[in-house]
Amino acid sequence: MAQLALYRAWRPQRFAEVVGQEQTVQALKNAVRQGRISHAYLFCGPRGTGKTSVAKILAKAVNCSGEAGGEPCNQCFSCQEITRGSFMDVIEIDAASNRGIDEIRDLREKVRMVPAQGKTKVYIIDEVHMLTTEAFNALLKTLEEPPASVVFILATTEPHKIPATILSRCQRYNFRRLTGDEITSRLRMVVADNNLDIEEKALELIARRAAGSLRDGLSILDQCQAYCSGRISREDVLNILGLVDDRFLADLFSCVLDGDIGGIIGSIDRAFAEGKEAVQFLRESSMYLRDLLVAKTTGELAQLSLVTDEVRPVLLQQAGRVGVPEVLAALKKMMEVSVQLRFNESQRFVVETVFLDLATTLTPGEHAAPAATQAPAARAPREEIPWGRVLDMVKERKVTTHALLASGRLLGIKDDLVLIGYKKGFKFHREKMAEKENRDILLQVLEKILKRKVEVEFVLLGEQPENDPVVQKAIELFGADLVEIID
Ligand SMILES: Nc1ncnc2c1ncn2[C@@H]1O[C@H](COP(=O)(O)OP(=O)(O)OP(=O)(O)O)[C@@H](O)[C@H]1O
Ligand SMILES: [Mg+2]
Ligand SMILES: [Zn+2]
Incomplete structure (x- = not known):
C-alpha cells in the first residue's frame, strides 16, 4: 500500500494547526481578517519549521470564499485546489531548481495578468537565496511596482544571502526552531493517530535528534515505522540513524577524564565494530562536548542537544571535573579533526588520536574535585615484557x-x-x-x-x-x- 510520508500527511492546513511560530501565525491571521495583506513576505528560518506550510495556508486564506477569523475553510473550491497544488493562481517556484530561473523570467510578464481562478495570485518562492543575480533583478523590478492582487511569499533558510534591496521590500517573519517538547507532543499525536507502538524514550530521542525541525522528527518516525515490526525501541532509533548512544559517549568521556587509555581504545573499537561511521562519531562527540560546555557554563540543561535525561547526572558530574577553557580547546580540536577526516583514509586513527589527545586536554582543571583527579600521563614504573x-x-x-x-x-x-x-x-x-x-x-x-x-x-x-x-x-x-x- 502506497503510504503518504508522515510529514506530508501531517502538513498543517490551518493556522491553528501550526506548532509554535505564535507571533507569525497571529500576525498573518489578523492581516487576513482585516484585509491588510502585504505585497511581499519573507519567511526566514531553519528547515522543517513550517515556512512552506504557513505560506500555503496564507495562500488559501487570501483566496478562500469561506474564510473566517483569518483561517481558510479548507472546503471551498480554491482551498481544495490549493491543498492539492493544482490551483492556477498559486504558483510555487523552487528557486533551487534549474527551472526556477526561467520561472522568474516568466514571472515578470505573467504577474500582470489578472488572477485566473481566484481573488489573489500568490507566488511562493522557496529557497529564494538560490536565485541568480539576474533573477533577483527581475524579482526586484516586480517588487518595486507590485501589481494589484499579487502576493509574494519568499522563503529561505539563509536570509543573509538575500540582497538588501529585496529584503527592504518584504515584511519579514522569522521562524524559530521548535522545542523538544513541541516536537514530542506533535509526535505523540501522530503516534496515537497511526496506532504506532513506540517507547517513550525512543520518542524523546527522536525529538531530541530532530534538532528543532518537525519535518525531521516526522521523517525519523517514518523510517522507524518502516524498519521496525512491533514496538519501536530506543535502540531501534539509534540503529536506524546510525547514532552513537549518549550513554556510550558519557562512558567514553569518563575514560577520557580518567586518562583510561585502554577504555578509550576499547570503546572506539566497539563503536567501529558496530559499524559506526567516523564522521558521524566525531560529529556526535562534538555535540557531547557542546553539551558539556552548556552544562558547565549555563547549567541550563533544557538546551542540551544530545544528552538525554538519563545521562544528565553523568554529564553534570563530568562538568564538575573540567574547566571551560579545556572544553573549548577540546571542542576546537574535535572540529579541526572532523575536517581532516574527510581527506583521510585511515579515519579510525584520526578518531583514536583525537580522543587520546583529549585525554591530555581534558585533564581535570582547577575546577576539579580532588578525589576525581587522576593524572592521565602519570608515568607508571617501567614494566618490561620479555x-x-x-x-x-x-x-x-x-x-x-x-x-x-x-x-x-x-x-x-x-x-x-x-x-x-x-x-x-x-x-x-x-x-x-x-x-x-x-x-x-x-x-x-x-x-x-x-x-x-x-x-x-x-x-x-x-x-x-x-x-x-x-x-x-x-x-x-x-x-x-x-x-x-x-x-
Ligand atoms: N510549525 C509546524 N507545525 C506543524 N507542522 C510542521 C511545522 N513545521 C514543520 N512541520 C511539518 O514538517 C513538514 C514540512 O514543513 P515545511 O515544508 O512547512 O517546512 P519548511 O520550513 O518550509 O522547511 P524547508 O526550509 O526545508 O522548506 C510539514 O508538512 C509538517 O508535517
Ligand atoms: Mg519549505
Ligand atoms: Zn476555503
Missing part, C-alpha cells in the same frame, strides 16, 4: 599464531593494556591475530609471564611507525622508553 619469551611460548602453542604475532611489534604496556602494532601491509595479520582463538593464546601466555590478567590491543600503524599518530600519542602518554619501535 617479548622473545612471549613469542617462544606462543610458538609452542600454535605455530600459525606465532607467525601472526611475529609480524607485529610490541609497543608497550601500561597498567593492564598491552599495545601491539602492525604496519600498514599487515592489516590481515592484525585482524587474524585479533580473532578470539589467537588472541586467547596470547592472553594466556601473557598471564603466565606477567602473573596477572591483562588486555591486549592490536593497532594498525602508518607507513613510518615513528610518524604514526597512534604511536606518537602512545609515546606521549606512556613515555618514549615504554614504546619500542623495532624495525
Whole structure:
C-alpha cells in the first residue's frame, strides 16, 4: 500500500494547526481578517519549521470564499485546489531548481495578468537565496511596482544571502526552531493517530535528534515505522540513524577524564565494530562536548542537544571535573579533526588520536574535585615484557599464531593494556591475530609471564611507525622508553 510520508500527511492546513511560530501565525491571521495583506513576505528560518506550510495556508486564506477569523475553510473550491497544488493562481517556484530561473523570467510578464481562478495570485518562492543575480533583478523590478492582487511569499533558510534591496521590500517573519517538547507532543499525536507502538524514550530521542525541525522528527518516525515490526525501541532509533548512544559517549568521556587509555581504545573499537561511521562519531562527540560546555557554563540543561535525561547526572558530574577553557580547546580540536577526516583514509586513527589527545586536554582543571583527579600521563614504573619469551611460548602453542604475532611489534604496556602494532601491509595479520582463538593464546601466555590478567590491543600503524599518530600519542602518554619501535 502506497503510504503518504508522515510529514506530508501531517502538513498543517490551518493556522491553528501550526506548532509554535505564535507571533507569525497571529500576525498573518489578523492581516487576513482585516484585509491588510502585504505585497511581499519573507519567511526566514531553519528547515522543517513550517515556512512552506504557513505560506500555503496564507495562500488559501487570501483566496478562500469561506474564510473566517483569518483561517481558510479548507472546503471551498480554491482551498481544495490549493491543498492539492493544482490551483492556477498559486504558483510555487523552487528557486533551487534549474527551472526556477526561467520561472522568474516568466514571472515578470505573467504577474500582470489578472488572477485566473481566484481573488489573489500568490507566488511562493522557496529557497529564494538560490536565485541568480539576474533573477533577483527581475524579482526586484516586480517588487518595486507590485501589481494589484499579487502576493509574494519568499522563503529561505539563509536570509543573509538575500540582497538588501529585496529584503527592504518584504515584511519579514522569522521562524524559530521548535522545542523538544513541541516536537514530542506533535509526535505523540501522530503516534496515537497511526496506532504506532513506540517507547517513550525512543520518542524523546527522536525529538531530541530532530534538532528543532518537525519535518525531521516526522521523517525519523517514518523510517522507524518502516524498519521496525512491533514496538519501536530506543535502540531501534539509534540503529536506524546510525547514532552513537549518549550513554556510550558519557562512558567514553569518563575514560577520557580518567586518562583510561585502554577504555578509550576499547570503546572506539566497539563503536567501529558496530559499524559506526567516523564522521558521524566525531560529529556526535562534538555535540557531547557542546553539551558539556552548556552544562558547565549555563547549567541550563533544557538546551542540551544530545544528552538525554538519563545521562544528565553523568554529564553534570563530568562538568564538575573540567574547566571551560579545556572544553573549548577540546571542542576546537574535535572540529579541526572532523575536517581532516574527510581527506583521510585511515579515519579510525584520526578518531583514536583525537580522543587520546583529549585525554591530555581534558585533564581535570582547577575546577576539579580532588578525589576525581587522576593524572592521565602519570608515568607508571617501567614494566618490561620479555617479548622473545612471549613469542617462544606462543610458538609452542600454535605455530600459525606465532607467525601472526611475529609480524607485529610490541609497543608497550601500561597498567593492564598491552599495545601491539602492525604496519600498514599487515592489516590481515592484525585482524587474524585479533580473532578470539589467537588472541586467547596470547592472553594466556601473557598471564603466565606477567602473573596477572591483562588486555591486549592490536593497532594498525602508518607507513613510518615513528610518524604514526597512534604511536606518537602512545609515546606521549606512556613515555618514549615504554614504546619500542623495532624495525
Ligand atoms: N510549525 C509546524 N507545525 C506543524 N507542522 C510542521 C511545522 N513545521 C514543520 N512541520 C511539518 O514538517 C513538514 C514540512 O514543513 P515545511 O515544508 O512547512 O517546512 P519548511 O520550513 O518550509 O522547511 P524547508 O526550509 O526545508 O522548506 C510539514 O508538512 C509538517 O508535517
Ligand atoms: Mg519549505
Ligand atoms: Zn476555503
